[in-house]
Amino acid sequence: MRHILVIGSGKSTSYLIWYLLDQSETENIHLTIADINLEHAKKLTKNHANVSTIKFDIFDDISRRKRIKNADIIISMLPARFHIEVAKDCLEFGKNLVTASYISDELQALHSSVIKKGLVFMNEIGVDPGIDHMSAMQVIDRIKAKGGNMILFESFTGGLVAPENDTNLWNYKFTWNPRNVVISGQGGVAKFLQESTFKYIPYNRLFRRTEFLEIEGYGRFEAYANRDSLKYQSVYGLDNIKTLYRGTMRRVGFSRAWNMFVQLGMTDDSYIMEDSEHLSYRDFVNAFLPYSPSDSVEIKFRHQLKIDQDDVVWNKFLELDIFNPNKKTGIKDGTPAQLLQHILMESWTLAQDDKDMIVMYHKFGYELDGKNYQIDATMVTKGEDQTYTAMAKTVGLPVAIAALAILNKKITTPGVQRPITKEVYTPILEELKHFDIKFTEKEVPYLGYNPLIL
Numbered sequence: 001m002r003h004i005l006v007i008g009s010g011k012s013t014s015y016l017i018w019y020l021l022d023q024s025e026t027e028n029i030h031l032t033i034a035d036i037n038l039e040h041a042k043k044l045t046k047n048h049a050n051v052s053t054i055k056f057d058i059f060d061d062i063s064r065r066k067r068i069k070n071a072d073i074i075i076s077m078l079p080a081r082f083h084i085e086v087a088k089d090c091l092e093f094g095k096n097l098v099t100a101s102y103i104s105d106e107l108q109a110l111h112s113s114v115i116k117k118g119l120v121f122m123n124e125i126g127v128d129p130g131i132d133h134m135s136a137m138q139v140i141d142r143i144k145a146k147g148g149n150m151i152l153f154e155s156f157t158g159g160l161v162a163p164e165n166d167t168n169l170w171n172y173k174f175t176w177n178p179r180n181v182v183i184s185g186q187g188g189v190a191k192f193l194q195e196s197t198f199k200y201i202p203y204n205r206l207f208r209r210t211e212f213l214e215i216e217g218y219g220r221f222e223a224y225a226n227r228d229s230l231k232y233q234s235v236y237g238l239d240n241i242k243t244l245y246r247g248t249m250r251r252v253g254f255s256r257a258w259n260m261f262v263q264l265g266m267t268d269d270s271y272i273m274e275d276s277e278h279l280s281y282r283d284f285v286n287a288f289l290p291y292s293p294s295d296s297v298e299i300k301f302r303h304q305l306k307i308d309q310d311d312v313v314w315n316k317f318l319e320l321d322i323f324n325p326n327k328k329t330g331i332k333d334g335t336p337a338q339l340l341q342h343i344l345m346e347s348w349t350l351a352q353d354d355k356d357m358i359v360m361y362h363k364f365g366y367e368l369d370g371k372n373y374q375i376d377a378t379m380v381t382k383g384e385d386q387t388y389t390a391m392a393k394t395v396g397l398p399v400a401i402a403a404l405a406i407l408n409k410k411i412t413t414p415g416v417q418r419p420i421t422k423e424v425y426t427p428i429l430e431e432l433k434h435f436d437i438k439f440t441e442k443e444v445p446y447l448g449y450n451p452l453i454l
Contacts, residue, residue, distance in 0.1 A: 002029045004074075005067055007078055015400070020403070031052070068089040071095060072095070072407060075400075090121070094117055120417070126395035131394055134428060135362060135439055147368060149366060153363065157359070162355040164355065204263070207262060215359060243448075268337060269335045271335060276331055360379040361377070374445065376441070379438065393435065397437065
């Protein structure tokens, strides 16, 4: 029996574990789930005969190396910073590796050594990154194969709440790591190409430079720029592209309101607020407003951000209860971002019966025989519940499918890589269709640049 070692059993692993166990009889595999906390893993495995759960500490070198040495392939679902320790062991013991995380510089440095050993270290094989890579490259390769020249590529992804559970004025709930939402866009400038011109959006302007998108049956969305779209130019073979832009999707109106938190400095994660655990929600907001002995916090907030009292955005802030003097943050040595996250989680945490939703939208512009064409491709996937979420589905299934394909020697090209070749994306995208993860394509008039994001 072949052994697959899954390190980490967090929220993104429900479908991953289910898929591998579902295939375990026909594929002759035994699954070992290793985690520091096994409570979640045990719930997911449901006493299946072909699975073991073991307590695992990434910093226990002897145990880690033993487990990796005895497995046939390793899936690391740990936080990205820990993959390198697993990767070094996999290299030493000649084991293939699969992760859903971005390729770090440390991991990339192993590339030549991985090739020499004939190993596959597959990364960025979740949803974003992952399904975005595969679905994009499938269309780009098809366009190139018929002689087309790519002139535009835009790609957008959003983790949102399903319409039937969209119950707040922000049209948003946390479907993934809340911290990443609060600090999104920080630490650099958004860079992209627009009509052969390099464009830059600093953090303080990021949420006011948005593009609007329409998905049939789901209405209108907005998107703000991701940090660095340019790194995908060489990855996707788009060296002569005129427009290259990647962004994050939200419902229309979210970015304008979120920008007000940014302007006040409430998303800053670079310093600790004094006496933070004793601050009320109202105190926290007031800490970023000018002193005025006569004006209330609400009046100062509206005046500072130029919000009229009948503006819909004002109701969004009232809904969050951020002016409550009785609720305490309770976070010791907290940064502004951490305190804001605490407040938002009270309003934006998914209820037990809520469903999440992943939306993805690609635009492909190309020139063929002197004419310009455009293909728009969209994908929408909903979760089932708070265990089998759309996020877990779109992250975990590609990881599981890739691991089996590598184990069965259907994916054999060695090296530290991402899923951008036909060898990888063709079988995985085909398999994902069986789980209603598929794209709808349509030919539309070529529009070229979008003046809203220039």
